[in-house]
Amino acid sequence: MTAGMPSSRIDTSKPHPARVYDWLLGGKDNYPVDQAVGEKLPAEARANAARNRAFMHRASGWLAQQGIDQFLDIGTGIPTSPNLHQIVQAVTPRARVVYADNDPIVLRHAEALMVGRPEGATEYIHADVRQPGAILERAGEVLDFGRPLALSLIALMHFLPDDQDPYGITRTLVGALPSGSYLVLSHGTADQHPELRQETESAYRKGEISLRMRTRGEVEPFFEGLDLVEPGLVSATEWYREQPAPVYERSGFYVGVARVP
Template structure:
């Protein structure tokens, strides 16, 4: 184990996407079972994870700069500085942030590391995105759902196969948001590197982790009924607003930010 103090609630016999992602980002809060999956992924997976996280930082900072003061981040993953609340509270100190994830190790680190600034608020929910009503009910203890909320689904929905209704889950979450809210979503794809699809899918399959990478056409329905912010649905390095354009590189993620009308 490389994750600090043991926790009996953490199943170290099975890999978890949050801990695999932690390894890809250079973190140390993962276990041999996670490292085994990550080590079988294409070498480009680490760079793709970094590009995806950089998108999250840009999108969150831009939304905070637009006056959005509430954020619901589902599929948080293990904290890696700067975390979302640090980004948004650096722009809007009074911002309120709720994190949700279903891995107990994330809860353990969240309790220690995800402390908000004195003017804002930060909370963590141990819950599964497949139970959206539970997340919304508990998030309402910190967030005011009569005012705009930015919902973040970052590198999450590709772990839900079609039979788990990822589009319906996203729709139920978005429908709970008032007008002027936003959906921030990134989703794994092999469109720009089809030669790596089999290697990627095989690595996760050996770890018994469901993975459903989707094409651009298959990612579009997540934003149905919403108003995509420019530049629209693009790859991770192509999404930026006020800052200089990132270096363009091929990407394993489609990303988008869309406004709830």
């Protein structure tokens, strides 16, 4: 294995954020260590995961309706149907989607991930967001970076502490996108339920998973230099472009969609 590249061996002795998220969404592709973390999280965590995923569905579908037919989804996690490629290819069958994740269990689902519309393409990269250059290079074999595309960072950057330069990584990724592209991002926060912050951080810490929930002011820099699409940077259930509006509920995520000028 090349130094710095993610291992292809599944370690069932340590929890992984993608598998914890799968458990929160009611999935079956997780292990007791992942379940143990999930069970220590506040009861609202499952609802927050569902609200976050619903945002991904709305944002991806809207972008496809705007003519975006290329998507790079980093930190995709274990597929829960409908996944991003199913959403966008239902609108634009020719859409090309590249998924990237560092959890080897996702690799076992690559065959399922790649079953998209024959007019389009669905590919998977086993890679870590902390190596953005490697992701961009491999994604360029499928996507045309000379045309607009959507970069999706859903429920990912809060697992990168400040010393891993999450803002710099995002700027590197966005910097490779041509004008007319979009960034779709959701990020964990305790702004709307500060009373749950300690319980949430403790659960992940006991699972040896880094978690850096951020305030609205700390999430804003991820969109620096970009044009936020209305309604701007909001909580997960407040973002929508088409009626009917989702039912408003407090959320553990800030979300936004922004255009590259």
